[in-house]
Amino acid sequence: xxxxxxxxxxxxxxxxxxxxxxxxxxxxxxxxxxxxxxxxxxxxxxxxxxxxxxxxxxxxxxxxxxxxxxxxxxxxxxxxxxxxxxxxxxxxxxxxxxxxxxxxxxxxxxxxxxxxxxxxxxxxxxxxxxxxxxxxxxxxxxxxxxxxxxxxxxxxxxxxxxxxxxxxxxxxxxxxxxxxxxxxxxxxxxxxxxxxxxxxxxxxxxxxxxxxxxxxxxxxxxxxxxxxxxxxxxxxxxxxxxxxxxxxxxxxxxxxxxxxxxxxxxxxxxxxxxxxxxxxxxxxxxxxxxxxxxxxxxxxxxxxxxxxxxxxxxxxx
Amino acid sequence: xxxxxxxxxxxxxxxxxxxxxxxxxxxxxxxxxxxxxxxxxxxxxxxxxxxxxxxxxxxxxxxxxxxxxxxxxxxxxxxxxxxxxxxxxxxxxxxxxxxxxxxxxxxxxxxxxxxxxxxxxxxxxxxxxxxxxxxxxxxxxxxxxxxxxxxxxxxxxxxxxxxxxxxxxxxxxxxxxxxxxxxxxxxxxxxxxxxxxxxxxxxxxxxxxxxxxxxxxxxxxxxxxxxxxxxxxxxxxxxxxxxxxxxxxxxxxxxxxxxxxxxxxxxxxxxxxxxxxxxxxxxxxxxxxxxxxxxxxxxxxxxxxxxxxxxxxxxxxxxxxxxxxxxxxxxxxxxxxxxxxxxxxxxxxxxxxxxxxxxxxxxxxxxxxxxx
Numbered sequence: 001x002x003x004x005x006x007x008x009x010x011x012x013x014x015x016x017x018x019x020x021x022x023x024x025x026x027x028x029x030x031x032x033x034x035x036x037x038x039x040x041x042x043x044x045x046x047x048x049x050x051x052x053x054x055x056x057x058x059x060x061x062x063x064x065x066x067x068x069x070x071x072x073x074x075x076x077x078x079x080x081x082x083x084x085x086x087x088x089x090x091x092x093x094x095x096x097x098x099x100x101x102x103x104x105x106x107x108x109x110x111x112x113x114x115x116x117x118x119x120x121x122x123x124x125x126x127x128x129x130x131x132x133x134x135x136x137x138x139x140x141x142x143x144x145x146x147x148x149x150x151x152x153x154x155x156x157x158x159x160x161x162x163x164x165x166x167x168x169x170x171x172x173x174x175x176x177x178x179x180x181x182x183x184x185x186x187x188x189x190x191x192x193x194x195x196x197x198x199x200x201x202x203x204x205x206x207x208x209x210x211x212x213x214x215x216x217x218x219x220x221x222x223x224x225x226x227x228x229x230x231x232x233x234x235x236x237x238x239x240x241x242x243x244x245x246x247x248x249x250x251x252x253x254x255x256x257x258x259x260x261x262x263x264x265x266x267x268x269x270x271x272x273x274x275x276x277x278x279x280x281x282x283x284x285x286x287x288x289x290x291x292x293x294x295x296x297x298x299x300x301x302x303x304x305x306x307x308x309x310x311x312x313x314x315x316x317x
Numbered sequence: 318x319x320x321x322x323x324x325x326x327x328x329x330x331x332x333x334x335x336x337x338x339x340x341x342x343x344x345x346x347x348x349x350x351x352x353x354x355x356x357x358x359x360x361x362x363x364x365x366x367x368x369x370x371x372x373x374x375x376x377x378x379x380x381x382x383x384x385x386x387x388x389x390x391x392x393x394x395x396x397x398x399x400x401x402x403x404x405x406x407x408x409x410x411x412x413x414x415x416x417x418x419x420x421x422x423x424x425x426x427x428x429x430x431x432x433x434x435x436x437x438x439x440x441x442x443x444x445x446x447x448x449x450x451x452x453x454x455x456x457x458x459x460x461x462x463x464x465x466x467x468x469x470x471x472x473x474x475x476x477x478x479x480x481x482x483x484x485x486x487x488x489x490x491x492x493x494x495x496x497x498x499x500x501x502x503x504x505x506x507x508x509x510x511x512x513x514x515x516x517x518x519x520x521x522x523x524x525x526x527x528x529x530x531x532x533x534x535x536x537x538x539x540x541x542x543x544x545x546x547x548x549x550x551x552x553x554x555x556x557x558x559x560x561x562x563x564x565x566x567x568x569x570x571x572x573x574x575x576x577x578x579x580x581x582x583x584x585x586x587x588x589x590x591x592x593x594x595x596x597x598x599x600x601x602x603x604x605x606x607x608x609x610x611x612x613x614x615x616x617x618x619x620x621x622x623x624x625x626x627x628x629x630x631x632x633x634x635x636x637x638x639x640x641x642x643x644x645x646x647x648x649x650x651x652x653x654x655x656x657x658x659x660x661x662x663x664x665x666x667x668x669x670x671x672x673x674x675x676x677x678x679x680x681x682x683x684x685x686x687x688x689x
Contacts (some may be wrong), residue, residue, distance in 0.1 A: 013515050095529075097529070108528070110525070188583070206534060206537055207545065208544050209536045209663070210537060231661075234661045235662070236662065237659060241662035242537070242542075242663040242665075243374075243662060244373075244661065245542050245545070246375050247375070247660075250374055250375040250402075254403075263528070263533065263534050275409040275410070275548070276405035276410065279401065279402055289347055
């Protein structure tokens with residue numbers, strides 16, 4: 001992770017810790033989320049507890065069916081509700097915006113003390129990244145903590161669904177949820193036809209030209225449509241590299257997606273006004289699309305469904 | 318305000334002033350800036366600037382780019398053959414980025430050198446009195462405050478960073494001066510440490526409360542860089558950097574006099590505290606403007622002046638003008654590396670300046686010791 005190291009030189013250690021934890025990609029520093037579900041090898045009887053599931057932090061044993069889940073990952077929240085584990089959830093982080101009725105808290109997942117979570121009396125805590133030693137603290141409190149690092153592929157999504165289902169006692173629902181995702185994707189691909197094939201795109205994560213390569217989860221969503229990421233040549237060291245305006249102009253993408261509409265108030269009009277950008281094909285064809293920032297950093301079923309539908313509605317032959 | 322030194326004293330090399338009391342009025346020993354130093358500095362800058370215009374991910378033919386640039390000189394008629402996109406790349410991307418690199422590099426270097434002179438402290442850098450922490454807090458406030466204020470004009474971040482930087486130094490100055498009995502450089506430095514710690518604490522608190530998206534924005538600003546450089550940023554900083562540089566250059570003789578100490582300077586009519594105020598105000602305004610568009614680029618203000626000091630001697634009459642030339646060239650070269658090493662990916666400029674600058678500086682330091 002280059003950027004956290006870099007900021008260490010320039011900013012305080014406190015900023016570094018938070019940034020390293022929250023920066024997209026940096027959070028993926030943990031082991032990939034593709035580890036098999038240990039519980040999946042046992043007979044598929046529902047509610048077999050205790051159950052041991054693979055966590056990004058090793059494996060975690062959940063002694064009984066959790067009924068007070070604290071979910072500090074917006075994508076995992078979407079998965080829990082899709083699986084039918086919603087009634088077991090007592091708290092979600094402030095970025096879990098779907099479903100709207102999820103019990104949102106002020107937590108960000110960047111808390112540094114497990115004590116913060118105790119008033120909710122959780123019996124399972126789900127996190128997307130390590131924040132200080134919170135996971136170890138939770139272990140000392142005998143509260144299982146499940147680390148589901150950011151997915152980078154659809155296979156990651158499937159394995160995280162299976163792990164969450166095993167951990168919450170909803171194994172039977174996995175195939176239904178996966179089928180729904182597949183149906184959504186198939187419908188979107190049918191609608192788009194060949195419109196995306198070979199088309200290039202630039203996804204802007206931040207107006208200083210930080211972007212995402214096809215090796216990220218959002219990149220894999222574009223890949224479904226046969227689209228090509230102009231940032232891939234910049235992805236040797238980071239899947240969220242910074243590129244330059246000059247390179248964007250040279251690559252001249254067919255489509256531009258602005259995933260910095262919330263953080264940085266970017267919009268197609270402001271994008272087109274940047275020096276030299278009125279020459280871009282995407283600007284001339286009005287193929288600059290503002291999207292919610294969260295599409296670049298979330299991998300839940302709802303985000304997937306929304307984004308592939310948006311892509312299908314956007315791509316034109 | 319007395320800002321003019323005895324011309325004879327002002328012309329002496331700084332170390333010689335150490336024996337001022339023993340030898341009476343100093344003999345005339347001009348420490349003029351040798352023309353060869355200026356030529357080397359200007360050549361270095363010219364080469365750095367030219368290469369940075371020629372190289373970039375668009376892969377334009379170097380000859381055509383040169384023809385495009387030279388062709389703009391009045392009375393020169395050259396047809397570059399560049400496409401419309403190529404012309405945009407040269408004039409909208411590479412040229413403003415190079416010019417902004419020159420301005421920021423020159424400003425950080427001369428500000429660092431001036432601070433070192435004003436405080437007689439070799440560790441002084443342009444961020445000494447709180448510029449960095451103030452600018453960081455200003456930028457953070459805009460980003461974190463965005464959801465509460467609603468739509469924020471995109472140009473507000475540099476303005477807020479500038480205001481924060483100036484405010485922090487003003488606070489340092491007010492606190493450092495409050496002890497009327499001791500308006501020394503040391504009390505200013507300590508006030509600067511306290512103000513920087515306070516501003517950084519507020520910034521860290523705000524960041525800790527912010528969302529990942531906001532953190533990313535502040536973070537990429539802190540890392541520093543010229544990736545989004547355009548003529549608007551050049552227009553924004555040029556007046557500040559221009560005036561600040563001229564003022565600091567005008568103070569170069571006074572800084573030489575002050576290098577022997579405030580009381581000794583006073584004995585030849587230089588009011589050190591007043592010079593210090595002028596230097597601080599100029600260096601602060603210039604640095605604040607520079608960091609507001611470039612983010613926090615470290616080490617330039619330390620490495621460039623010290624390298625020059627080791628190679629060209631301790632006189633500020635040499636260090637300050639050469640800092641402008643070498644600071645500009647150094648930052649343009651560093652930015653060239655930042656955007657070419659992993660091209661088309663960019664590396665934060667602050668990483669490059671430190672990664673290259675620190676070892677280079679250590680080599681120069683060792684060489685100088687050996688020679689000395």
